Amino acid sequence: MSVSHAQGFRAAGVTAGLKASGRADVALVVNDGPLKNAAAVFTSNRVAAAPVHWSRQVIGDGRADAVLLNSGGANACTGAQGFQNTHASAEKTAELLGISAADVLVCSTGLIGEQLPMDKLLPGVEAAAGQLAHDGGPAAALAIMTTDTVPKQAQFSGQTNGREWKLGGMAKGAGMLAPALATMLVVLSTDAVLSPEQLDAALREACRLSFDRTDSDGCMSTNDTVILLASGASGVTPEQDEFQAALTELCQDLARQLIGDAEGASHDIAVRTFNAASEEQAVLVSKAVTRSNLFKTAIFGKDPNWGRVLAAVGTVPEELASFDPDRINVSMNGVQICRNGGIGDSRDLVDLDPRLVTVEIDLAAGDAEATVWTNDLTHDYVHENSAYSS
Amino acid sequence: MSVSHAQGFRAAGVTAGLKASGRADVALVVNDGPLKNAAAVFTSNRVAAAPVHWSRQVIGDGRADAVLLNSGGANACTGAQGFQNTHASAEKTAELLGISAADVLVCSTGLIGEQLPMDKLLPGVEAAAGQLAHDGGPAAALAIMTTDTVPKQAQFSGQTNGREWKLGGMAKGAGMLAPALATMLVVLSTDAVLSPEQLDAALREACRLSFDRTDSDGCMSTNDTVILLASGASGVTPEQDEFQAALTELCQDLARQLIGDAEGASHDIAVRTFNAASEEQAVLVSKAVTRSNLFKTAIFGKDPNWGRVLAAVGTVPEELASFDPDRINVSMNGVQICRNGGIGDSRDLVDLDPRLVTVEIDLAAGDAEATVWTNDLTHDYVHENSAYSS
Structure with a gap:
C-alpha cells in the first residue's frame, strides 16, 4: 500500500x-x-x-x-x-x-x-x-x-x-x-x-x-x-x-x-488558461489568478466575479505574456461570463455550489494551455492560520 | 480644505x-x-x-x-x-x-x-x-x-x-x-x-x-x-x-x-527592511513579507510568528536580493525574536495588541532601507470581499 x-x-x-x-x-x-x-x-x-x-x-x-x-x-x-x-x-x-x-x-x-x-x-x-x-x-x-x-x-x-x-x-x-x-x-x-x-x-x-x-x-x-x-x-x-x-x-x-484537504478551504479551483502563446505564459496567467485574494474570497462567497479574474490577468506584464485585454474570454463552470474583455452571459447562470470550480481563460493569443490548482480564501483559513502557530 | x-x-x-x-x-x-x-x-x-x-x-x-x-x-x-x-x-x-x-x-x-x-x-x-x-x-x-x-x-x-x-x-x-x-x-x-x-x-x-x-x-x-x-x-x-x-x-x-481604513483590517503593519544592499532590494524583501497570507493571518491572531517572516524573506531569489539567511535578524514591536536566522528573544515579550505593528528585518548586507505598509488578513476581510461584489 x-x-x-x-x-x-x-x-x-x-x-x-x-x-x-x-x-x-x-x-x-x-x-x-x-x-x-x-x-x-x-x-x-x-x-x-x-x-x-x-x-x-x-x-x-x-x-x-x-x-x-x-x-x-x-x-x-x-x-x-x-x-x-x-x-x-x-x-x-x-x-x-x-x-x-x-x-x-x-x-x-x-x-x-x-x-x-x-x-x-x-x-x-x-x-x-x-x-x-x-x-x-x-x-x-x-x-x-x-x-x-x-x-x-x-x-x-x-x-x-x-x-x-x-x-x-x-x-x-x-x-x-x-x-x-x-x-x-x-x-x-x-x-x-x-x-x-x-x-x-x-x-x-x-x-x-x-x-x-x-x-x-x-x-x-x-x-x-x-x-x-x-x-x-x-x-x-x-x-x-x-x-x-x-x-x-x-x-x-x-x-x-x-x-x-487544504486548510479551511471550501472550494477546489482549477484555473485553466488556454489559447496562450506558450505553456509558460499560460502558467503565469493562471498563477496571477490563483494568487489573487480578491478572486479567492469571491469564490468562497459563491460570487462569479469575473472582473476580479480579469484584474488579476491584467497584472501580468506585457513582456511576460502576450494578450490583448479586449479579446479575453472567461468562463466559470462552463458559463462564458466575460466575452472579448467585456460583459458576457449572465452571472446568474453560474452555479458555484459544488466544491469543484473550473475557471477557463481564453487568451486568444496562441494554442498553448496550462492548469493551476488553488483553493478559495475562507474564514476557516484565517482561523486556522491565526490560531495555529506553524 | x-x-x-x-x-x-x-x-x-x-x-x-x-x-x-x-x-x-x-x-x-x-x-x-x-x-x-x-x-x-x-x-x-x-x-x-x-x-x-x-x-x-x-x-x-x-x-x-x-x-x-x-x-x-x-x-x-x-x-x-x-x-x-x-x-x-x-x-x-x-x-x-x-x-x-x-x-x-x-x-x-x-x-x-x-x-x-x-x-x-x-x-x-x-x-x-x-x-x-x-x-x-x-x-x-x-x-x-x-x-x-x-x-x-x-x-x-x-x-x-x-x-x-x-x-x-x-x-x-x-x-x-x-x-x-x-x-x-x-x-x-x-x-x-x-x-x-x-x-x-x-x-x-x-x-x-x-x-x-x-x-x-x-x-x-x-x-x-x-x-x-x-x-x-x-x-x-x-x-x-x-x-x-x-x-x-x-x-x-x-x-x-x-x-x-483598509477593508476588515485590525492591524496596520510597517515592514521595514534595513541594512540591505540597495533600497530596491529592501523594497523587494519587505514586499515578500507584506504579500504573505500566512504572516498576515499570524498578526491577526497576535502571534509573533517570525518563522513566517523568514519563510517569506527566503522566497526572494538570490539574483534579486543579497543576504545570508543565517545572518538575518527580525524584530517585532522592538523585540528581537530572531537572531542570525535562528531563535532570539522570547516571543512572549512581543505585544501585538496595538493596531500598529512594526516588523524590522536586518539583512546584514549593506546600509539601504525601505518600509512597506500592509494590513493583517482577518475574518472581516474575507467577509467583506466574499459578500461584497466589487
Missing part, C-alpha cells in the same frame, strides 16, 4: 510524542534494494530547514537507503544545533538499519524556530525501525500529517513485456502549498530498474506538471521535499515515456489530494 | 443615485487657474478601465481643467460602450464649465463589468457643477468613497520667501491597495507655479515613496489614478526640493490613511 506498494520497500509510522495531540509523528521508509537509486527536489526557499540542507548532501550521489520523516517540528531556523539534531537522527537511523548515515534522507514539518526534542525523537526512530513492514505505508502516511485531516496516498501497477512493476507514494501538506513547492513532503517509491539520472529527470518533469501547478495560498515553505526511491526489485525497466506518464499521473493525484 | 485647500480650486460632491446605499457618488474638482498644469499616474494593470484610457489621453499635453470622479461603478471591462460613456460624461462636464472635454480627467470606482447608468450620472454631473465651492473639498472626498469608512484628506501650507503656497488632496481606497497602485483614486492640488514636467517628476517620486509602498492585499486595480493639478494662483514657485518634500509627505499621509 501507499509508499510501500512497490516491491523492496518497508515503512512504519509511530508516536514519539513530538505532537501535543499525541498523534503519530515519526515515519520511516526503507529501500531494501537491490538498487538504492534515488532523486529528490527541494524547496527553492533560501531559508531552508536543517533537514533540507542535510538531504541535499545525501542525494548528491544519487543513492538513498532510507527516509526518516517527522511531523511536530520543522527544524527550520534552528541554527547549528538544528543541523546537529538532523545529523544525529540520521546516525541513529543508520545504526539501527546497518547502513550509512550519508544514505539517510531526513524530512521535518511543523513549527519553525524551535529545536526538536531529541529525547523523544531518537526513541521514536528506534520504535519505527522496529515496526518496519511491507504493509507499513498507511501508518507512515498518518505520521507525517500536520493540519491535514486525511492521509494522502496513491499507487500504480504497470506492465512492461508482461512483467509487472509498481509505483506508490504518500504526501502531506495542507497549507503553504506554493509557487515552487509547499510543506509538502512527498515520498515516492518504485521497484522499476532506473538509474539516478532517469529518476531525477522523471521526478523534475512530474513535479513541474503537478506540485509546481498547485498553489493553495501562495506561501513557500522552508521544508518542501519530494523524494523518489527505486529498489529495482521488479527487475523490470519500463520505457521512460511509460514511467514518466505513470509518475506524473501519480504526482497529479497526490497534488489534487493536497488541494482537496 | 482638502482638495480645495489651495487657491484656485473649487470642488463638490453630490448624490446621483449610482450607489444603492443612497450615499454621495459624484465628485467634481475644478482648477480655475490661472495655470491649468497637471500630471497623473495610472494603474499598470493591462486591464484598464475606460476612464483610465480616457484620462491617459487627456493628460498627454500636461493640461487639465477639471476632474470628474464617480463611485458606484468602475466602468471597467465595459467595451466600446463604456468608453463612450466616459467620453459623454467628460463632454457634459466641459459643456457645463465652458471648457474643452479634452481637458477633463475622469475617474471611476466600484463594481467591474457593469455599464454606468448615464441617466443618473449626467444629472449628477450637472448637480455637482452647480455646487462647486472653495470649501467643497470635504463633500468631494465623501463622494468618492466605496467601502471606505472615513474620507481621507490632507493639506499643507508652505512659505517661500515670505509668500504662502498650499497643497491639498483627497484619496479613497480601502481594498485592492497593491503592487503598483490600487483603486485608489487620489486628487492633489496646489496653487504653486510649476510646469507640467515639474509636476510629473514630483508626482512620480512622491508615489514611489508612498502609494507604491502600500500593499494592503496584493491586488492591483483596473482604475487606480493619482492626479496632481496646479493652479499657480499663489504666484509662488517653491524650490523643487521643498515642493517635493511637501508632496511626498502629503502622499505618505494619505497612504497611511488608506492603510488605516
Whole structure:
C-alpha cells in the first residue's frame, strides 16, 4: 500500500510524542534494494530547514537507503544545533538499519524556530525501525500529517513485456502549498530498474506538471521535499515515456489530494488558461489568478466575479505574456461570463455550489494551455492560520 | 480644505443615485487657474478601465481643467460602450464649465463589468457643477468613497520667501491597495507655479515613496489614478526640493490613511527592511513579507510568528536580493525574536495588541532601507470581499 506498494520497500509510522495531540509523528521508509537509486527536489526557499540542507548532501550521489520523516517540528531556523539534531537522527537511523548515515534522507514539518526534542525523537526512530513492514505505508502516511485531516496516498501497477512493476507514494501538506513547492513532503517509491539520472529527470518533469501547478495560498515553505526511491526489485525497466506518464499521473493525484484537504478551504479551483502563446505564459496567467485574494474570497462567497479574474490577468506584464485585454474570454463552470474583455452571459447562470470550480481563460493569443490548482480564501483559513502557530 | 485647500480650486460632491446605499457618488474638482498644469499616474494593470484610457489621453499635453470622479461603478471591462460613456460624461462636464472635454480627467470606482447608468450620472454631473465651492473639498472626498469608512484628506501650507503656497488632496481606497497602485483614486492640488514636467517628476517620486509602498492585499486595480493639478494662483514657485518634500509627505499621509481604513483590517503593519544592499532590494524583501497570507493571518491572531517572516524573506531569489539567511535578524514591536536566522528573544515579550505593528528585518548586507505598509488578513476581510461584489 501507499509508499510501500512497490516491491523492496518497508515503512512504519509511530508516536514519539513530538505532537501535543499525541498523534503519530515519526515515519520511516526503507529501500531494501537491490538498487538504492534515488532523486529528490527541494524547496527553492533560501531559508531552508536543517533537514533540507542535510538531504541535499545525501542525494548528491544519487543513492538513498532510507527516509526518516517527522511531523511536530520543522527544524527550520534552528541554527547549528538544528543541523546537529538532523545529523544525529540520521546516525541513529543508520545504526539501527546497518547502513550509512550519508544514505539517510531526513524530512521535518511543523513549527519553525524551535529545536526538536531529541529525547523523544531518537526513541521514536528506534520504535519505527522496529515496526518496519511491507504493509507499513498507511501508518507512515498518518505520521507525517500536520493540519491535514486525511492521509494522502496513491499507487500504480504497470506492465512492461508482461512483467509487472509498481509505483506508490504518500504526501502531506495542507497549507503553504506554493509557487515552487509547499510543506509538502512527498515520498515516492518504485521497484522499476532506473538509474539516478532517469529518476531525477522523471521526478523534475512530474513535479513541474503537478506540485509546481498547485498553489493553495501562495506561501513557500522552508521544508518542501519530494523524494523518489527505486529498489529495482521488479527487475523490470519500463520505457521512460511509460514511467514518466505513470509518475506524473501519480504526482497529479497526490497534488489534487493536497488541494482537496487544504486548510479551511471550501472550494477546489482549477484555473485553466488556454489559447496562450506558450505553456509558460499560460502558467503565469493562471498563477496571477490563483494568487489573487480578491478572486479567492469571491469564490468562497459563491460570487462569479469575473472582473476580479480579469484584474488579476491584467497584472501580468506585457513582456511576460502576450494578450490583448479586449479579446479575453472567461468562463466559470462552463458559463462564458466575460466575452472579448467585456460583459458576457449572465452571472446568474453560474452555479458555484459544488466544491469543484473550473475557471477557463481564453487568451486568444496562441494554442498553448496550462492548469493551476488553488483553493478559495475562507474564514476557516484565517482561523486556522491565526490560531495555529506553524 | 482638502482638495480645495489651495487657491484656485473649487470642488463638490453630490448624490446621483449610482450607489444603492443612497450615499454621495459624484465628485467634481475644478482648477480655475490661472495655470491649468497637471500630471497623473495610472494603474499598470493591462486591464484598464475606460476612464483610465480616457484620462491617459487627456493628460498627454500636461493640461487639465477639471476632474470628474464617480463611485458606484468602475466602468471597467465595459467595451466600446463604456468608453463612450466616459467620453459623454467628460463632454457634459466641459459643456457645463465652458471648457474643452479634452481637458477633463475622469475617474471611476466600484463594481467591474457593469455599464454606468448615464441617466443618473449626467444629472449628477450637472448637480455637482452647480455646487462647486472653495470649501467643497470635504463633500468631494465623501463622494468618492466605496467601502471606505472615513474620507481621507490632507493639506499643507508652505512659505517661500515670505509668500504662502498650499497643497491639498483627497484619496479613497480601502481594498485592492497593491503592487503598483490600487483603486485608489487620489486628487492633489496646489496653487504653486510649476510646469507640467515639474509636476510629473514630483508626482512620480512622491508615489514611489508612498502609494507604491502600500500593499494592503496584493491586488492591483483596473482604475487606480493619482492626479496632481496646479493652479499657480499663489504666484509662488517653491524650490523643487521643498515642493517635493511637501508632496511626498502629503502622499505618505494619505497612504497611511488608506492603510488605516483598509477593508476588515485590525492591524496596520510597517515592514521595514534595513541594512540591505540597495533600497530596491529592501523594497523587494519587505514586499515578500507584506504579500504573505500566512504572516498576515499570524498578526491577526497576535502571534509573533517570525518563522513566517523568514519563510517569506527566503522566497526572494538570490539574483534579486543579497543576504545570508543565517545572518538575518527580525524584530517585532522592538523585540528581537530572531537572531542570525535562528531563535532570539522570547516571543512572549512581543505585544501585538496595538493596531500598529512594526516588523524590522536586518539583512546584514549593506546600509539601504525601505518600509512597506500592509494590513493583517482577518475574518472581516474575507467577509467583506466574499459578500461584497466589487
